[in-house]
Amino acid sequence: MKRSCENDVSVLRYGHRPGRDDRMTTHVGLTARALGADQVIFPDNATQSAETVSDIVSRFGGPFDVERTDGLNATIREWSGTVIHLTMYGERVQDVTEVIRETCLHHQPLLIIIGGEKVPSDVYEWADWNIAVTNQPHSEVAGLAVFLDRLFMGQELEQEWAGAEHVVVPQACGKRVVDAELTTEADEMNAEK
Amino acid sequence: MKRSCENDVSVLRYGHRPGRDDRMTTHVGLTARALGADQVIFPDNATQSAETVSDIVSRFGGPFDVERTDGLNATIREWSGTVIHLTMYGERVQDVTEVIRETCLHHQPLLIIIGGEKVPSDVYEWADWNIAVTNQPHSEVAGLAVFLDRLFMGQELEQEWAGAEHVVVPQACGKRVVDAELTTEADEMNAEK
Numbered sequence: 001m002k003r004s005c006e007n008d009v010s011v012l013r014y015g016h017r018p019g020r021d022d023r024m025t026t027h028v029g030l031t032a033r034a035l036g037a038d039q040v041i042f043p044d045n046a047t048q049s050a051e052t053v054s055d056i057v058s059r060f061g062g063p064f065d066v067e068r069t070d071g072l073n074a075t076i077r078e079w080s081g082t083v084i085h086l087t088m089y090g091e092r093v094q095d096v097t098e099v100i101r102e103t104c105l106h107h108q109p110l111l112i113i114i115g116g117e118k119v120p121s122d123v124y125e126w127a128d129w130n131i132a133v134t135n136q137p138h139s140e141v142a143g144l145a146v147f148l149d150r151l152f153m154g155q156e157l158e159q160e161w162a163g164a165e166h167v168v169v170p171q172a173c174g175k176r177v178v179d180a181e182l183t184t185e186a187d188e189m190n191a192e193k
Numbered sequence: 194m195k196r197s198c199e200n201d202v203s204v205l206r207y208g209h210r211p212g213r214d215d216r217m218t219t220h221v222g223l224t225a226r227a228l229g230a231d232q233v234i235f236p237d238n239a240t241q242s243a244e245t246v247s248d249i250v251s252r253f254g255g256p257f258d259v260e261r262t263d264g265l266n267a268t269i270r271e272w273s274g275t276v277i278h279l280t281m282y283g284e285r286v287q288d289v290t291e292v293i294r295e296t297c298l299h300h301q302p303l304l305i306i307i308g309g310e311k312v313p314s315d316v317y318e319w320a321d322w323n324i325a326v327t328n329q330p331h332s333e334v335a336g337l338a339v340f341l342d343r344l345f346m347g348q349e350l351e352q353e354w355a356g357a358e359h360v361v362v363p364q365a366c367g368k369r370v371v372d373a374e375l376t377t378e379a380d381e382m383n384a385e386k
Contacts, residue, residue: 023217027332034331035339056330089361089368094350124366133338134350135361137249138227139220142338145326146228149339157287157327168282168328173317175282 007152008081008109010039011144014072014123015116016046027141028114029053033064035148036156037112044070061161061180076126081109083127086143087119090130097150100129105151112147114140200345201274201302203232204337207265207316208309209239220334221307222246226257228341229349230305237263254354254373269319274302276320279336280312283323290343293322298344305340307333 011032016025026049029040033053042050046068054066069075076083082104104110113123124130133143148156161167169176204225209218219242222233226246235243239261247259262268269276275297297303306316317323326336341349354360362369 024220027217027334030329030331031335034327034329035335060329089364089370091363091365092350094347095363121367124368127366130364130366132361132363134227135363136223136227136253136354138223139334139338141220141332141334142224142228145332145335145338146342149342154287157285161329168325170284170288170325170328171282171323172284173320173323174314175317177282 007036007038007105007156009037009105009112009148009151010041010109011037011112011114012041012072012075013043013046013049013116014113014119016043016049017116018045018048021046021116022048024141025049025116026052028144029066030056031141031145032148033057033062035145036152036159037148038063039065039067041067041069041072041075043072044068058163059165061164063162073122076111076113076123079109079111081111082129083111083113084129084131084147085113085115085119085123085127086133086140086147087115087124087130088132088135088137088143089124090132092135093131093133093147093150096129096131097147101151101153112144114144116140200229200231200298200349202230202298202305202341202344203234203302204230204305204307205234205265205268206236206239206242206309207306207312209236209242210309211238211241214239214309215241217334218242218309219245221337222259223249224334224338225341226250226255228338229345229352230341231256232258232260234260234262234265234268236265237261251356252358254357256355266315269304269306269316272302272304274304275322276304276306277322277324277340278306278308278312278316278320279326279333279340280308280317280323281325281328281330281336282317283325285328286324286326286340286343289322289324290340294344294346305337307337309333
């Protein structure tokens with residue numbers, strides 16, 4: 001499966017019910033992209049979420065790959081790298097993230113599994129790490145976000161985006177969205193000064 | 194509006210469409226609870242999300258308040274403390290969180306606004322801070338999670354829960370959920386040794 005290799009981190013959404021899960025699955029994909037992963041792998045039936053995430057990539061930039069597969073289990077079992085499963089039943093994120101960052105990240109491809117409603121017990125066995133962002137029930141999107149921010153130690157917030165049409169310029173109040181070409185030109189003009 | 198005062202942080206969900214937004218609004222509430230806020234304030238029509246979050250509080254512990262109001266705007270405008278609005282158009286979270294932690298947190302009540310589909314421009318004006326967890330489109334739940342984890346510097350992951358029926362015990366593999374009374378008894382027995 002194609003991967004870009006900035007961080008070599010992929011996020012796999014395990015399970016999807018079309019209609020009911022569209023929004024959550026889309027948010028998993030968008031969060032993966034915004035917070036430093038290189039790729040999201042959706043179940044084959046998550047067509048609408050895949051389209052939405054791809055549309056965001058084309059408008060706000062990449063690189064970020066959106067894949068779909070009918071072989072979620074095979075993807076996990078045959079992963080040539082570290083497999084991480086985020087679950088409220090796992091080890092505490094604050095106890096294990098540093099080890100993963102130092103021994104796995106940038107050494108081998110990471111696959112982060114984000115469960116849907118029901119995750120079979122096999123997934124817990126296949127994973128190298130079962131990790132909990134709190135042992136409380138909350139949101140798989142929140143868990144993914146906190147894990148990525150901790151894994152990358154905030155460096156993901158500094159990433160630049162290639163091929164964007166639009167760029168949001170941070171504002172204390174209000175909204176400012178500019179054409180991406182204009183910001184590139186402005187940067188070049190500043191660099192020439 | 195009643196608030197418990199551990200951190201004196203409330204999360205307000207701005208806007209809710211019953212049915213369509215139930216799951217996202219519920220996740221906002223559960224994420225607020227799990228990651229250290231003391232209270233969530235929902236729009237009056239978010240009855241189902243309020244019930245779900247209250248049910249989690251009764252099973253997994255608190256303190257955490259769930260409120261509903263038909264006066265979202267008044268709640269924001271009359272807030273006697275700091276108002277923070279999370280938006281992809283705001284200032285960069287990595288630039289402003291330290292100032293908020295040092296000058297506002299534990300000094301005055303914090304209100305964190307999480308937008309739904311459309312947030313009127315007034316909200317940007319009323320907020321003391323408009324803050325972006327990346328200036329990219331992703332998920333309001335992800336943004337809330339990263340902001341809370343950074344605001345509390347991970348201390349929220351260490352909190353203990355009062356009045357829980359169930360306690361999840363962190364596991365490298367599999368699931369372990371125990372009766373809360375049993376863990377209390379076990380702790381007392383260990384303390385007596």
